[in-house]
Amino acid sequence: MKKIILNLILLLTLTGCWNYNELNDYSIISGVAIDKSEDEYEMSVLISNSPKSNSSESNSSESQVVVYSGKGNSIFSALKQIGLISPSELYFGSFSVLVISEEVAKEGINNAIDFFVRYPNTRKNFYVVLSKDSKAKDTLKIMTPLSSFPSQQITDNVKTTTELQGIIASTNFNDLLSTILSDGSELSINCIEIIGDIEEGSNKENIESSEPKTYTKLGNLGIFKGDKLVDWANRNESLGINIINGATKEMFLDIEYQDGYVVIDSTSFSSDVSIELKNKKPLVNIDLSGEARIIEVKGNIDLEDSKVIEEIQKEANKKIKKRVKQAINLSTLNKTDIFGFGQMFYQKYPKYFNKQKDNWNENLGKLEININSSLMLKNKVSSKNSLEEIND
Amino acid sequence: MNLQNSIEKNFEMLNKINGKSSDIVTRIIEKNSRKIGYIYLESVSSDDKISDFLNKAIINMDRKKTFNSFYDLIQNNIFNSKVKCIYTFEDMYYHLSSGFTVILIDKCDKAIVVETRQKLDRGVTESTSETITRGPKDSFTENHNMNLGLIRKRIKDSNLWYEEVIVGKRSKTKVTVAYIKDIVPNYKVKKIIDELNKINIDAVIDTGYIRELLEKNQRSVFPKVISTERPDFASTSLLDGKIVILVENSPFVIILPAVLTDFFHSPEDNYQKPLNVSFSRILRAICFFLALLTPALYIALMTFNHEIIPDQLLISLAIQREGVPFPTAIEVLLFVLTFEVLREADIHSPSFSGSAMNVVGALILGDAAVAAGIVSPIVIIIIAATSISELVFYDVDIIDAIREWRLLFILAATFMGLIGFVAMFIIFVAKLSSLECLGTPYLTPFSPLKLRSLKDSIVRFPRKFLKNRPEYLTKNLNRMDDNYEKNNS
Numbered sequence: 001m002k003k004i005i006l007n008l009i010l011l012l013t014l015t016g017c018w019n020y021n022e023l024n025d026y027s028i029i030s031g032v033a034i035d036k037s038e039d040e041y042e043m044s045v046l047i048s049n050s051p052k053s054n055s056s057e058s059n060s061s062e063s064q065v066v067v068y069s070g071k072g073n074s075i076f077s078a079l080k081q082i083g084l085i086s087p088s089e090l091y092f093g094s095f096s097v098l099v100i101s102e103e104v105a106k107e108g109i110n111n112a113i114d115f116f117v118r119y120p121n122t123r124k125n126f127y128v129v130l131s132k133d134s135k136a137k138d139t140l141k142i143m144t145p146l147s148s149f150p151s152q153q154i155t156d157n158v159k160t161t162t163e164l165q166g167i168i169a170s171t172n173f174n175d176l177l178s179t180i181l182s183d184g185s186e187l188s189i190n191c192i193e194i195i196g197d198i199e200e201g202s203n204k205e206n207i208e209s210s211e212p213k214t215y216t217k218l219g220n221l222g223i224f225k226g227d228k229l230v231d232w233a234n235r236n237e238s239l240g241i242n243i244i245n246g247a248t249k250e251m252f253l254d255i256e257y258q259d260g261y262v263v264i265d266s267t268s269f270s271s272d273v274s275i276e277l278k279n280k281k282p283l284v285n286i287d288l289s290g291e292a293r294i295i296e297v298k299g300n301i302d303l304e305d306s307k308v309i310e311e312i313q314k315e316a317n318k319k320i321k322k323r324v325k326q327a328i329n330l331s332t333l334n335k336t337d338i339f340g341f342g343q344m345f346y347q348k349y350p351k352y353f354n355k356q357k358d359n360w361n362e363n364l365g366k367l368e369i370n371i372n373s374s375l376m377l378k379n380k381v382s383s384k385n386s387l388e389e390i391n392d
Numbered sequence: 393m394n395l396q397n398s399i400e401k402n403f404e405m406l407n408k409i410n411g412k413s414s415d416i417v418t419r420i421i422e423k424n425s426r427k428i429g430y431i432y433l434e435s436v437s438s439d440d441k442i443s444d445f446l447n448k449a450i451i452n453m454d455r456k457k458t459f460n461s462f463y464d465l466i467q468n469n470i471f472n473s474k475v476k477c478i479y480t481f482e483d484m485y486y487h488l489s490s491g492f493t494v495i496l497i498d499k500c501d502k503a504i505v506v507e508t509r510q511k512l513d514r515g516v517t518e519s520t521s522e523t524i525t526r527g528p529k530d531s532f533t534e535n536h537n538m539n540l541g542l543i544r545k546r547i548k549d550s551n552l553w554y555e556e557v558i559v560g561k562r563s564k565t566k567v568t569v570a571y572i573k574d575i576v577p578n579y580k581v582k583k584i585i586d587e588l589n590k591i592n593i594d595a596v597i598d599t600g601y602i603r604e605l606l607e608k609n610q611r612s613v614f615p616k617v618i619s620t621e622r623p624d625f626a627s628t629s630l631l632d633g634k635i636v637i638l639v640e641n642s643p644f645v646i647i648l649p650a651v652l653t654d655f656f657h658s659p660e661d662n663y664q665k666p667l668n669v670s671f672s673r674i675l676r677a678i679c680f681f682l683a684l685l686t687p688a689l690y691i692a693l694m695t696f697n698h699e700i701i702p703d704q705l706l707i708s709l710a711i712q713r714e715g716v717p718f719p720t721a722i723e724v725l726l727f728v729l730t731f732e733v734l735r736e737a738d739i740h741s742p743s744f745s746g747s748a749m750n751v752v753g754a755l756i757l758g759d760a761a762v763a764a765g766i767v768s769p770i771v772i773i774i775i776a777a778t779s780i781s782e783l784v785f786y787d788v789d790i791i792d793a794i795r796e797w798r799l800l801f802i803l804a805a806t807f808m809g810l811i812g813f814v815a816m817f818i819i820f821v822a823k824l825s826s827l828e829c830l831g832t833p834y835l836t837p838f839s840p841l842k843l844r845s846l847k848d849s850i851v852r853f854p855r856k857f858l859k860n861r862p863e864y865l866t867k868n869l870n871r872m873d874d875n876y877e878k879n880n881s
Contacts, residue, residue, distance in 0.1 A: 019809065022720060023694050024713040028706060049710040094703040123699065152704065 024049075026091035031151025033099040033136035034112045037071060041104075041112065043078035044069035044137040045090065048149045065149045067140050075115040092122045096155045098173065099129055099192065101136035105222065105229035110180070116173065124173045127158050130222045130229070132191040139192050141202035142216050145209075150216075154192060157218055166251030166269075167238040168218050180227060183357060184342020187224035188241055191232070193217050225336035225361070233330055240327025243320065244286060244339045246271045252295070255315045260299015262312050266292035266375060275344045277352060281368065284341055288320060288373040309377055317373040324371050332365040341367065393481045397501045399429040406431065409481065416488075421450055426462050427498040431484075436491040438510040445471045446493060446506060463500050470495075474507035486564055516542070519621050522786055524660040531621045536566055536640040542623035543570060547630060555581070557588040559602070563595035566640040567602060570626075575633045575866045580830050584635060584648075599642040606648070613796045615655070615789035616829040617648040625659035633865035635830075649829035649865070651836045653849040655790040656680065661852060670851035676784050677850055683782035683794050687724045688801035688813055690774050694720045696809025712768040721806040723767050727775045728802070730757055732795065735779075836864045 031046035047066045070081025083090060104112050116122050131139050140150050147153035162170040171189050179187050194216055200206060201214025220238040222229050233241060242248045252265045269290035276283050294303065294312075302308050331338050342360045346353040356363065396402055403418055410416060415435040421428045428450055432442060453469045467475060476492075478484055479502050484494055491509030516538065519531035532539045540554060551573040559567050567588055571581055584606070591605050603617055610616075620626060621643050626636045629647045638645045656676040661669045693701055694709065701709065716723060734753045741749060761767045778798070782791050797820060804816035827834035837845035845862045847853040860869040 019696050021695060021698070022713070023698060023706070023710045024716070026698070026710065028710055030703065030707065049707050049714070091698070093699045094701075094706050096703055148704075149707075 021089075025088050027086050027088045028091045029095045030149060031097045031099065031140045031154070032095055033069075033101070033131070033140050034075070034104050035101045035136050036103045036107070040071045040073055041075055041078050042069055042071045042137065043075055043082065044140060045082055045095075046140045046149065046151050047086065047090075048151070065143075067137065069137055075112060079115075092119065094123065095126055095151070097127045097129065097151045097158075099131050099136040099139050099154075100189075101131050102133070102191075102222075102229065104136075105130055105189075105224075108227040109224075109229075110227040113173075113176070117177065124177070126173050127155055128171050128173055128176050128189055129154065129158065129218075130189050130191040132193050132219055132222070132232070134194045134198065138194055138198045138202075139216055141198065142194060142214055143202060143204065143206045144215060145207045145212060154216065157216075158190070161218055162247065164250055166242055166248040167220065167235060169221070169242045169245065169247035179340070182340075182343055182346075184337060184344075184346050184353065184360060185340030186226070186336045186338045186361075188221045188233070188245075188338045189224070191219040191222050193219045223330065223334060223336060223338050225334060230334045230336060231330065233327070236323050237327050237330045240323040240325070241330075241338060243269075243271055243288065243324055244273060244327060246273075253292075253316055253319055255312060255319060257301060257312055257315060258299060260297065260301055262294055262298075262301065263296035264292040264312070264316055264375075264377065265295040266290045269375075273339070273341075273344070275341065275348060277349055280352075282345060282352075284367060284369045286324065286369065286371045288324070288371070289375070291376045291378050292316065293378055313375065313377040316375050316377065320373045320375060321371050324373075328369060335361045335364060337361055337364055394479055395481065395484070395496075395501050395503055397499050399427055399496045399498055402496050402503075403429065403431070405481065406484075409485070421447075423450060423453065424462075428466065429496040429498075430493055431488065431496070432493040432508060433488050433491070436489060436510055436512065437493060437508045438491075441508040442493055446495075446508065450495075463497055463502070463504075466495065466497065467504050470504070470506055472506045472508075476505045478503050478505055489564075513538070521788075522620060522622055522625075522659055524658070524663075527660055527663040528622075528624045530623060532623055532626075532638075532643045532645060534641050534643055536568070536638065539623070539638050539643075539645070540568060540570070543627055543630070543636070546623065546627040547572070551575075552630070555585060557585060559588060559591050559593065560596040561592075561594045563597065565596040567596070568638045570630065570636040570638060572630055572633070575631075575861065575868050576635055577866065580635060583830065584637070596639060597641070599637070599639045599644045599646050602637060602639055603646050610827060612823070612827055613793040614652070614824065614827060614834070615787060615793065616650055616827060616834065617646045618650045618654055618787065619644050619646055619789065620659065621645070622659045628662055631861075631871075633861050633868075649832040651832060651864075652824065652834055653837070655785060655787050656850065658786050666852045666854045673850055673852065679781035679784045680794065683778050684798055685801060685813075685817075686774055686778045686781075687728060687798060688805040688816075690771075691721050691724055691802060692805040692810045692813045695806075700810075709770060712770050715765050716768050717766070720771075721802065723771050724774070724802060727761075727767060727771055728778075728798070731775055731779050832864050837862070 026049070027045075027047045028049040029045045030048040033044040033046075035042040035044070044067055047068065068082045068085045070078045070083075070085070072078035072081055079090070098113075098116070100109055100112060116124075139154070142150050142153075144150065144153040147156060158168065158170045161168040168190055169188070171187075176187065176189070179185050194201065194214065196212075196214030198214065201212075206212050206214055220235055221233045221241055223231050223233055223241075239248070239251065243251075248269055248271070250265075250267045251269055252263060254261055254263045269288070269292075272287040272289075274285045274287070276285070297303065328339075337360065341364075342353060342357075345356075353360070393405075396405070399420060406416070406418075413433075415433045416431065417434050418429065418431045421430075430442075430446065449470050450466065453465070467477070476487070478487065478494070484503060484505075487505040488494060491507070492505040493508045495504040495506065497503075513533050513535040516530045516533055518529045522531075530542060532542060544552065549572065553571055553573045555569045555571075557567045557569070558564050569581060569584055569588070587606055588602070591602075593601065593605070596602060599619065603619070607616055618629070626645050626647060630636055634647050634649065636645050636647050656673050658672070661673070664672075694713070698706060713720070718726070734749065734757075738746070738749055758772050762769050762772060782794050785791050785794075801813065801816050801820075804812035806812075808815070825833065825835050825839055833840060836842055837849050842863055844860055845864060848858055848862070852858075859872055861871055863869060
């Protein structure tokens with residue numbers, strides 16, 4: 001017994017505290033941006049646990065953020081440059097967003113993200129966004145009044161708008177990896193834009209004003225071929241892509257009808273993509289369904305008439321089909337299968353797909369695609385007809 | 393040493409063994425040309441009783457021929473219900489200390505003892521250590537007979553048996569084992585009485601002595617008996633099939649065997665609605681783990697396993713810790729210790745200094761320590777949550793047990809993070825399951841699993857479902873009267 005106790009004491013004291021690290025010895029990184037400057041990578045990190053310069057202020061949970069960047073031929077050498085600046089060890093365990101600049105994306109993101117795959121201290125569920133028309137580093141600098149630090153603003157924005165708006169689809173690192181690594185599907189990633197002046201946005205005054213001069217805004221999808229960014233989708237195409245990918249749960253459509261318009265809002269939208277081989281010819285069926293309600297009406301429209309409702313419903317379905325077709329057109333134009341149809345064929349008909357694999361993207365245009373949209377209009381608004389008409 | 397047949401010699405002998413203590417009163421009366429002497433200790437006997445009943449009886453006594461001897465005459469003429477005959481000095485001194493008066497008669501080598509006890513206790517008062525909002529308010533006192541009576545009046549059953557053992561070479565303390573004959577298995581009572589008889593000690597001043605001596609076989613900080621001063625709680629325990637030990641001069645009785653879940657119960661649980669009771673018990677079970685594990689978990693997460701903490705919380709914690717000069721473990725230990733010091737000071741301090749303590753505790757230690765940057769606010773919250781959680785328990789022993797195991801958990805987490813924490817938890821569970829009291833494992837009814845007893849452990853079912861006594865305590869399970877329905881139909 002004594003020997004066991006002695007061994008235990010030795011085991012505890014002589015082995016030391018493996019992996020011991022106090023939390024305040026870390027610089028906690030909450031966002032990472034990758035840019036290209038000349039031939040080198042420029043990596044920027046957003047450190048969000050720096051204590052305020054004047055600690056007398058009572059609200060100590062509010063942080064001041066710092067962006068450090070370093071340059072190098074590889075991401076890791078850039079990281080080591082940052083290590084020279086930062087006073088404490090960089091902690092990658094909890095960063096939530098990776099911003100990749102348009103320039104890097106056009107050259108191919110494989111080299112840029114390789115580090116994050118191999119580095120053991122990163123969590124793999126951070127979001128990935130592209131920066132459009134500005135340096136990725138700058139998006140990390142924009143201070144916003146509603147979140148305590150910029151990267152949080154971006155992640156919150158991605159998380160909530162994915163559910164509420166059709167055009168945004170969140171991409172986290174795991175999804176990104178599995179899409180890149182699998183045959184027959186290509187990437188599409190949302191971009192983030194800076195509206196306003198960058199210098200002003202990184203200042204503290206930007207938070208204090210009630211109407212911030214500078215802010216970041218989520219934008220349309222960038223579509224990839226392999227690991228390279230090839231094109232930007234516009235708003236309508238983005239919606240179409242997300243509808244096919246099943247990322248759209250809620251969306252709205254404005255439908256011109258007679259001399260006015262009707263806005264419908266769907267909160268339970270779903271898509272079902274199925275594939276089959278018919279006479280050795282590939283066939284894709286896209287079934288879209290859901291319920292929608294009328295949320296805004298303008299003009300002289302008689303909503304009590306069931307024929308009118310039916311017509312509006314027809315128009316809505318027509319419009320959805322149009323968006324989907326636009327998205328497919330974009331895909332065939334760029335010869336990149338962002339919907340992952342190839343992956344589906346691979347799963348269902350592996351022999352067929354393996355034969356077609358090499359020129360799958362080239363033959364995308366030959367794919368027969370049936371779109372079937374059956375959005376049901378359920379009119380549950382309090383006043384059936386528009387106010388204008390009631391006043392008459 | 394036997395009594396001698398001369399009164400004076402006996403008096404002399406008594407003075408010799410007692411060193412002429414100042415409270416010994418002796419008197420010799422002559423009656424019918426026979427000498428009668430009596431002795432009592434004025435510190436424990438009531439002078440009034442002796443004058444009113446004893447003196448009068450002896451002086452007014454008429455000699456009648458019906459009795460064989462003068463001795464029998466006196467014995468049968470005393471107005472007292474408790475009259476005994478003794479033969480030795482040891483007996484005599486025991487009775488004198490208990491408040492009896494000894495009557496010695498000339499030319500007789502035996503003595504009569506008569507109960508003339510003075511009331512030396514405070515009477516039945518409200519319980520102070522186990523206060524409840526609803527239910528009986530009386531509590532045990534220092535008077536042994538009164539304590540027995542407080543149970544007896546609640547269970548008017550001939551099967552309620554009291555067995556008395558005298559323990560302590562010098563104190564000669566009465567220890568009574570109370571149990572219900574047809575519920576409690578005989579071997580358990582026998583085992584306890586054997587243990588009590590084996591005790592070799594000079595004095596038993598309080599129940600704590602007996603408890604310590606009974607628990608000596610297994611070392612553990614966890615209490616294996618329940619201590620209570622509530623007669624209602626002792627009675628319900630008896631009816632469940634437990635054994636109650638009452639010690640003379642102690643207002644606390646011990647109930648055994650106890651299992652861990654007993655400490656999540658409160659005496660009040662039987663008087664409240666079952667749903668509310670279940671809620672409180674679950675709350676206490678949660679508090680048990682909170683009080684035990686929170687500081688250790690905090691240390692493990694803060695110094696080893698940061699990846700578990702959500703992003704925003706991590707940043708907020710890191711900012712709070714900024715500028716604190718001590719490692720997290722030292723910081724936590726410092727404040728755990730501070731709270732224990734406060735508690736220790738609070739228990740023993742008279743009530744007038746309580747408010748001063750509050751100011752020191754709450755303001756100076758909490759607020760000022762954070763403002764001075766010695767500790768981070770989150771540590772104050774952790775310690776506060778831990779301390780409040782441990783105070784929900786009725787039993788002081790379980791609080792002490794939690795306190796000690798908490799330190800072990802903190803040490804394990806300090807050296808090895810979550811791995812150490814989990815390892816210590818395994819040791820903790822192993823230790824708990826190794827404990828037993830009177831053959832009842834400590835983790836019953838969970839391990840070994842007793843499904844029927846679970847109805848009244850962590851939750852309490854309504855009384856109509858509690859038809860059986862706990863099966864780990866007794867084989868006589870049925871609480872209800874078998875013939876009840878027959879008689880009423």
